[in-house]
Amino acid sequence: MAELAINPNSRIPALTDVDKNGKEIQIFESGAILEYLVAQYDKDHKVLYPYNSPEYWETVSWLTWQMAGVGPMQGQANHFARFAGEQVPYALNCYVHETRRLYRVLAITWPRAPRATSSATASPSPTLPYSPGGLLSIDEFPHVKKWLYTLLVCPGFEEGCNAPGPHRYLNMNDMSEEELNSIAASLGTWIIDAMKRDAEA
Incomplete structure (x- = not known):
């Protein structure tokens, strides 16, 4: 597959x-x-502090926190809430509770964290607005919500979120259950089929 020449893990994002x-x-x-x-x-x-400064390493810490925590935990919470095709209460509760804990860390600590437009600040923003199956809402964390919407007015940020296609996470919390289930049904089939193909490759 051509994408393997860019990313041996065959996933996005990747950059040349x-x-x-x-x-x-x-x-x-x-x-x-x-x-x-x-x-x-x-x-x-303008985006990241000078290399090896204390602020640089704090920023790297937050970036790594997102990569190891918010991204995979909320991804799994959303998967088991909407796309798994079956109810797995233990998995759903586990990932939703851990996502809520990570949101709480962000809400408590972020006011003193790195500058508003750093790479670490931007990294968790694409998925934060989307409540996993209605079980967790960013509205529980007003400081996090304020930070997110502050980011959205930064020059180029919203444009980047909408590349290559429209970023719909911000709208999902306003959708009806019927609309969300329709999206989940189409994406869920695609996700399960892709997982099967990957396992057989």
Whole structure:
């Protein structure tokens, strides 16, 4: 498959770029991509603090927290809430409770965390608005919600969220149960089929 030349894990996101010697390079996984972009293109430190400063390492800590926590935990919560095709109460409760705990960490700690437009700040934003199956809402955490909507007015941020297609997570909490179930039915079939193909590859 062609995508394996860019990402051996055959997942998005992945990035190709050209280094200073004109050689094409491939970067995959969102955290690695964010670190690469700021290292290569944020020479004035508008997005990330200078390398090896205390603020730099705090930012990297938050980025890693998102990669290891919010991303996979909320992803699993959403999967078992909407897309699994069967009810697995233990899994659903486990992932929803852990997602709520991570939201609480963000709500308590983020006011003193890295600058508003850092790579770590942007990393958890795409999935935060979407409540896993109506069992958890960002409205429980007003500081987190305020931070998210502050991000959305930053130049280029909303545009980036809507590439390559419309970012619909912000609208999902306003959808009816019927609309959400319709989306879940179509995506759930695609997800299960893709998992089967991956297992057989």
